């Protein structure tokens with residue numbers, strides 16, 4: 312059973328899914344969707360196409376996923392651990408949840424099937440879906456990082472659109488090597504929340520109970536940003 316980060320989000324759909332949904336859209340529509348998403352407070356979209364193998368493994372029959380990424384407030388993340396911090400984090404999560412329903416309604420209005428994959432659904436791992444985008448990486452600290460920033464959260468929508476701009480290869484795999492020589496997050500976790508195989512012990516980690524964000528705040532990717540760390544890594548490799 313997954314430890315709950317947040318309260319469930321109520322259903323905010325205002326529009327029904329279309330009876331005869333479109334399976335393909337134009338590049339112009341994708342641009343329009345991107346603008347709509349950015350204007351609703353998200354920082355970007357990634358796209359996952361789930362393979363037959365993946366669908367079989369998770370017992371699902373849908374495969375086209377929009378990953379809507381939002382920046383978690385740095386002001387909140389930098390607060391001292393407290394119940395108040397977790398309440399503010401949940402408030403932010405609920406707000407972004409509402410935006411996600413607006414994106415789904417926009418798609419539905421344009422004759423596209425769109426359904427939120429509920430972030431608290433235990434039946435499927437959103438991180439596993441995210442990794443299928445080839446646009447993120449799971450860090451040694453167990454966080455899922457996209458290039459735009461480390462403090463990104465995400466919501467997902469499954470859609471009928473088949474021709475999304477899926478990435479075929481993941482160019483972030485170098486991060487695994489970088490992490491293997493770093494380990495700051497493991498060494499400095501105040502709760503020793505990683506086991507001997509460096510697997511996060513969720514019931515020991517206080518992120519959800521008290522809002523601990525330390526492993527994010529001390530990570531070079533958070534402090535310097537992805538591109539700077541990559542440049543430094545590349546320079547070192549070239550020596």
Ligand code: SF4
Nearest residue numbers: 450490493494496530
């Ligand atoms: S602190 Fe170091 S080891 Fe941990 S996730 Fe960040 S880069 Fe990787």
Ligand code: SF4
Nearest residue numbers: 500516517523525526
């Ligand atoms: S959030 Fe805090 S307690 Fe949890 S793993 Fe990171 S540093 Fe440790």
